[in-house]
Amino acid sequence: MYYLRLVLRTPFYAIHKSLGATMLDFHGWEMPIKYSGIVDEHINVRKNVGLFDVSHMGRFEIKGPQAYNCLQNLVTNDLSKIKDRKAMYSPMCYENGGIVDDIIIYRIDMENFLLVVNASNRQKDLKWIVEHSQSADVEDVSDRLVLLALQGPLAQYTLQKIIDLDLDQLRRFDLITTNIFGTECMISRTGYTGEDGFEIFFDSSQVEIWNKLIQQGYQSNIKPVGLGARDTLRLEAGLMLYGNDIDKNTTPLEVPLKWTVHFEKDFIGKNTLMTEQVTRKLVGFEVLEKRIARQGNEVLINGSRSGFVTSGSFSPTLKKSIGFCFIPLQFPTEELIEIDIGGKLYRAKVTSTRFL
Amino acid sequence: MEEEIGFTKEHEWVIIKEGLALVGISDFAQNQLGDIVSIELPKIGSKFKYMEAMAIIDSIKASSDIYCPISGEIVELNEDLLEHPEQINQSPYDLGWIVKIKPLNFKENIKEFTDLMSKEQYDKYVGEIE
Incomplete structure (x- = not known):
């Protein structure tokens, strides 16, 4: 019997290969895990600026007179709290409160929205959104649009050199349409x-923009960044990853996402979330010995096994x-727990999920 | 005479020097692991059998056991690695050495020595993995 395995690649694949990236299968996508090294890339993003290809993430357009109502019903956060040309982060839940995905919603206007969803959830999300579309038009535009992230303290300095608009005017979560090297781009201050x-x-089709951004970032010591450093950067920043820290068996109330749940409006999952008892919480930890805890390691409290590490690095x-x-x-918090790493117990301290 | 280097299938290297086995991991192995961020070393005086796990290396992405390539007793450790595990990345065959082992049983040890791959054999072996 033939078994065909489809490996997906972003339009930047050839560029990654030419840069000597180590490629890895990430949920069916052949993506760069590292170029110069995870630690080097990580530190460069904290100190200077890094460029990431995140085109493996799903992008959907939701359009039409019903678009706003459809999305308000799908997500726990309140889209009435943002204006046009603003982005908002939100979980999207099942009726039982479990998380379908955590997504970014870009409100272009009341009848035009762009969603960015996790690569691993693209097909599932599309099906879920179409099923609850309330006659809004839903289109997967992931193949038509690519997505790059430019991140770090020198990101503004780097980008300002190539666009006319004053980036001081573009605040966190703002969205604009402008030209870069003659190509129309949408830029948001997110990451x-x-x-x-x-x-x-x-x-x-405009993959050359990658090379041009790298050239422009020369003075800022720009470096390409792979998914390895993307993971360590988000972990330090206290940002959760779907499939690790949140999934269909976790609710936004068990993790540090209470701020995204708005009971004053209606949404799928509201009834369960309003009534269910929360019995556990996602916290940060710091291992006090020289071992790295990793996803799946068991957590012990007063000697009894009581949970798992969801992300560790x-x-x-x-x-x-x-x-x-x-x-x-x-x-x-501040109390000690133990983590089973390879059959041996190591002490760790409970902390906030925000490490920086 | 130059000491000869031998390799295991698990990517440890061994150099016999003055009756002791100097052990580290290969350049291929350090490159596969990526940034090495910590190491757990065995205790001096502890004894390990052939291919028994004797140390653990944590790289940023994974934990890996280091196996004992020559059964014997640990007589010296590269304690610099506790503060500078990145030396394994930077200098896998020199500053990144991990332990020195005193071979215990020459009858068994001879087979262990002769089973090691030469540099040429190892390069070919790694080429097949890649």
Whole structure:
């Protein structure tokens, strides 16, 4: 029997290969995990600026007179709280409160929205949104648009050199349409690193923009960044990853996403979230010994096994072993837990999920 | 005479020097692991059998056991690695050495030595993995 495995590649694939990137399968996408090295790339984003290809993420357009109502019903956050040309982060839940995905919604205007969803959830999300579209038009435009992220303290300096608009006017979560090297782009001041930065959408045929951004960033010591450093950057910044820290079996109330749940409006999952008892919480931890805890390691409280590490890594900024895990709701921060790494127990301290 | 380097299938290297086995991991292995951020070393005096896990290397993406390529007793550790594990990345065959082992049983040890791959054999082996 034939078994055909489809490997997806972004339009920047050839560029990544020419830069000597180590490529890895990420949910069916052959993506760069690293170029110069995860730690080097990570530190460069914290200190200077980095360029990421995040075109593997799904992009959907939701259009029409019903677009706003459709989305308000789908997400837990309140889209009435943002204006046109603004972005908002929100979970999207099932009726039972479990998370379908966590997404960014760009409100271009009341009848035009762009969503960015996790690569691993693209097909599932599209189906879910179409099923609840309330006659809004839903289109997967992921193949038509690419997405680059320019992140780091020198991101504004780098981008300002090539666009006319004054970037001081573009605030966090703002969205504009402008030209870069003669190509129409949508730029938002958003990211997944805990640094200042921008995400840039443009037509898939214009891959040369990558090289031009790298050339322009020469003075800022710009470097390409792979998914390895993207993961350590988001972890240090206390940002959750779908499939690790949140999934269909977690609700936004069990993790530090309460601020995105607005009970004063209606949305799918509201009834369950209003009534269910929350018994656990996602917290940060710091391992006090020289081992790295990783996803799936068991967490022990007073000797009894009570949960799992959902994300864990070495923090290149803090030079410590950090991560997220679930623990019982009442357990205090600063207290000690133990983590089973390869059959041996290591002490760790409970912290906030924001490490920086 | 130059000491000869031998390799295991698990990517440890061994150099016999003055009756002791100097052990580290190969350049291929350090490159596959990526940035090495910590190491757990065995205790001096502890004994390990052939291919028993004796140390653990944590790279930023994964944890890996280091296996004992020559059964024997640990007589010296590269304690610099505790503060500077990145030396394994930077200098896998020199500053990045991990332990020195005193071979215990020459009858068994001879087979372990002869099973090691030469540099040429190892390069070919790695080429097939890649």
